[in-house]
Amino acid sequence: MQNFLKVIGIILCFLNFQEITSQVDVIYSDLVWSDEFDGNGAINSSNWHHQTQIPPGGNWYNGEEQHYTNELTNSFVENGVLKIVAKKEVYTSQGYTKQYSSARLNSKFAFTYGRVDIRAKIPTNQGTWPALWMLGKNIIEPGAYFSSTYGTTSWPACGEIDIMEHGITSWQPAGYVQSAIHTPSSFGSTINHGGTIANNLGSDFHVYSMNWSPNQITFLLDGVAFYTYNPTVKNASTWPFNAEQYLLLNIAMGGVAGTIPSNFTQATMEIDYVRVYQNVAVDNQAPTNFTASIGNITSSSIELLLNASDNFGTVNYDINYGSNSINTFGTSGVQKSVIVPNLTPNTNYTFSIAASDPTGNNAANNAIVLNATTLGFVGCSGTSNEASQGAFSTGYTYSFETLGTNSVKVTFELLDTDKIGVVAYLWRQTPFAETPMSNDSGNTFTYTLTGQIPGATINYAVKFAYSNGMSVTRYFSYVVGNNCSLHQETNTFTDFTFTNPSHDFISIASDFSIDTVEIFNLIGNKVITQSENTNQIDVSNLSKGIYLMVVYSEHKKGIRKIIIN
Incomplete structure (x- = not known):
């Protein structure tokens, strides 16, 4: 690659780094290993190992249909870019004949904790599975670079970190890339995964990043975090990530990636650079x-x-x-x-x-x-902007409603208007599980939990995924059988109107006498109580945002969402 382009790449990387630092827990700044893929020809054998040995049984995992080779036609450097090429060709090796060939590269460098940045352009052909990922250095896998010397542990106990994979989530929107974690607690069809939408996937380079600390593993696309793995309990089952891992780059064919079209000829993944950052200096300074x-x-x-x-x-x-x-x-x-x-x-x-x-x-x-x-119970529905991951520009509404005796209908509405392509997943806190929710209309999503125990407390949050990101609500606790008093009172007062949004004052109009007006913030704290001059509420001291207003008239009350701007 020309020097000018390298300079531009370094500048862009620095800008991405600045954005990354605001979204990860530990900032890694010392470049400890990299391959810029300068020059032309064969890959740098000091950095990479071709993994070509077929697993026992004569096939690669997941029903894949390719041979991995060390042929120059399947992996080479050209004009400062590594190219991994999956091809349709009859190829015989180790006594087995396949109809496709590709390359699978192992890094000869392994590390514990740090950040990986890979700038790549990936193929989007049907039936291809391009992947940038990591495995524990201690994996027992014949043909893997470290296995013969360090292999002591089988998959998934060695841990797997999928920085980027594409082609195995056909139910997702176009441009969707996924990151995933495989451990003894969740592997194969793992529940520990997240994804985001990449613009112009297949035609543009993107930077796929992974930030790995003792606390958590965060995945980023072009410097924007979209998924973090941080199990509450970290043990050998959930967190085999306290030992060295190495990098893998490959394109698989078929299997879980789906049927390969008959007119397929070849697909190429281009990689501009691979960079690993750590912090080299020893830290002896306490907080x-x-x-x-x-x-x-x-x-x-x-x-x-x-x-x-x-x-x-x-x-x-x-x-x-x-x-x-x-x-x-x-x-x-x-x-x-x-x-x-x-x-x-x-x-x-x-x-x-x-x-x-x-x-x-x-x-x-x-x-x-x-x-x-803690305060007294205030209900099982409302509005909030609290996030356990990501952030909300406006917020969301939530509602838990018991249907019959043992089913709970969960409804969340995303109020943000700056999100595109929104989908929602219901997150169970313990044990963690992720379930797609149904889209009722707009950005309102529902899911009905069945088989619940009356009187039991359940804890759920919702992940809203959208183009170039995701936001996760806080977890809400709900007692099965609660009647959602905020929204289901028999004496509901609805005969009033009010100015909304409001700035300094909320003006309330009604043909009935209004006894008291209360205003609550998004976490349930009462910020205003007014029992006189209730048709004009002074909100000039409130911060901008969303609140709940409760209006009382004799034995009735009404609840409305208000916006202070």
Whole structure:
């Protein structure tokens, strides 16, 4: 590649890096290994190994139909770009004849924790499965580069990190690329996956990234995070990612990628560079200025406000209460809001909070102990903009309704108007599960849970996926059988109108006497109560955003969503 283009690439990478740093937990900045694929001809054998040995049985996994070869026609460097070519050709090797050939490259470099950036243009031909991914260095797999020396563990106990794969999600929109995690707790048709839409996939280069820390693994497309894997419990079953992994680049044919058309001739994946970043310097500096306080409180949640500074750029927080624990992280010097969910109304909780950095240095004033009491129950539906992943520009509405005795209808509506191609998935908190929701209309999605136990508490969130990203709501706790009092009261008051959106004042008009007006913020805290001059409510001191207004008239009440701008 020409020097000018290299300079442009470095600038773009730096801009992407700046964007990435705001979305991942640990920032890795030291380039420790790379291949820029300069020149022409065969790949650099110091960096890459051709994996060609067929697994026992004579076929590659997942019903694939290709031979992997070390032929120059299947993998080569041309004008500063690595090209992996899957071809239709009769190819015989190891006593087996296949109708397609391709290449599968193993990196001769393995590492623990860091960031991978791969700038690539991938094929979108039917029946092709291009993949950029990683496997544990300790995998037992004949023909893999490290297996003969380091192989001690079978798949999936070695762990697999799929940075990018395409062609195996035919039910998704065009341009959809997926990232996935395979562990003993979830493999094959794993539940641990996320995806996003890439514009002009197949014709443009995109940067596919993976940021791997002791806390979590985050996947990014062109510097924008779209999926994070962070199991609550990290053990050998859920987190085999505390040991070295190596990179793989390949195109598979057929199998789970679907039928290969009869007119297929060849498909090419082009890779401009592969770069791995880590932090080389040893960190001996502990977090300083560690503080913790109580924020907003609802009937089922308590907000903890945490802050600390550390030279690493990231601070880990360990929160313990009763027999429960939360492990999270925040940016150095930036207040971290942690919502502790699924609490019991009118109950006192004690929290013990410790701070450390990713290398294990502990804050000197560990642990800080806080006490707080939850409010009374306020209902099972409403409006919020709280996110457990990503962010919402406006927010969403939510509703849980028991149907009969043991079914629960869950309804979420995305209020953001800046999202395109929205789909929704219902997330169960424990054990984690992801289920597609039905689109009722617009951006309203529903799903009915069956076989629930009356009186049991269930905890669910919703992932909204859309073009170039995703946002996940906070988890909501609901008791099966609750009557959704906010929306199902028999004495509902509807005979009033009001200005919406409003700025300094909300004007309310009604032919009936209005006794009291209450306004709640999105996490259930009452911010205004007014029992006089109830036709004009002063909201000039409220921040811009969405609120719930409750209007009382004699023995009736009405609830409306309001926007303060």
